[in-house]
Amino acid sequence: MDSGALNDLDHRLLEALQLDGRAPFSHLARQLDLSERTVARRYQRLRGLGLRIVGQPDPARLGLVRWLLRLHCTPDAAGTIAEALARRPDTSWVTLASGGTELYCAVNTRTADERNALLLQKLPRTPHVLSVSAHCMMRIFVGATSTWHATRFRPATPAALAVDSGTPRTPLALDDTDRTLFTELARHGRATLPELSKATGRSPSSVQRHLDRLRTEGALHLSVDFDPQLLGYHMSTQLWLNVAPAHLRTVGETLATHPAIAFAAAITGTSNLVASGVFRSPADLYDYIDRQIGPLPGIQSIETAPTLREVKRLAPALP
Incomplete structure (x- = not known):
């Protein structure tokens, strides 16, 4: 399949996902001024073409x-x-x-x-x-x-790109929940809270707190991979x-x-x-x-x- 098979909407969706790979379809729909159903359908089509959202640790x-x-x-x-x-x-x-x-x-x-x-x-x-x-x-x-x-137009410093500030920081300590989240998100960065809750044995609210901490501290980044x-x-x-x-x-x-x-x-x-x-x-x-x-x-x-x-x-x- 060549690039001609991808239209402007596909490009815009890729750009939006690059800014936040875990953004809910409802948020993406508002951002793109589309219906949630349309965004979900386009996302699944791109996944069929090889799109991956991957959670990555910052070394x-x-x-x-x-x-x-x-x-x-x-x-x-x-x-x-x-x-x-x-x-x-x-x-x-x-x-x-x-x-x-x-x-x-x-x-x-x-x-x-x-x-x-x-x-x-x-x-x-x-x-x-x-x-x-x-x-x-x-x-x-x-x-x-x-x-x-x-994406056609890449922002200079989206969260997925992990620009190094050059300032030394103390390594972030991880617990078993953090490590399990890294493993699950490496497989599928958009894994749902119920799925992550089941994998970690923690409540969805606890999983969300761990995710927020890892992302805020710069230890976890969501990368968009597409051919x-x-x-x-x-x-x-x-x-x-x-x-x-x-x-x-x-x-x-x-x-x-x-x-x-x-x-x-x-x-x-x-x-x-x-x-x-x-x-x-x-x-x-x-x-x-x-x-x-x-x-x-x-x-x-x-x-x-x-x-x-x-x-x-x-x-x-x-x-």
């Missing part, structure tokens, strides 16, 4: 450190290695790029032992892995994941930028306002800023680099790596 808010791994593998093994990484509960997304020999993977670790077990033991001993570079995400400017939020190709965007690309330190914050915060950019973070390594973008075509990508990236101050180099396949997406490592 930093829960005391986790996020790493971006960049692996070069032999062509015959990259897919198998990507699939193995996707099965790990501590990975949140895995993509294949650059002719199928390079893959990217986001990993959340709580302790140095967890980090070292993967980076110093598991991966170096994996056959057909030619090189591994690990980049600590120092600050995430936009996007809890590298998945594009499928960009259905909206006419056929080119996903990883951008690796080397930015002069004096301009790193400015460039990162500027990228966070660009609708094409799903994810941008300051990282350790030779390239100190990485971003994921979604574009309609190679010409669209060229125009973006020429007109929006090029004029930014302090950019010393840029490397582009088109995504060939998303092996794992919006599958958060649960706390």
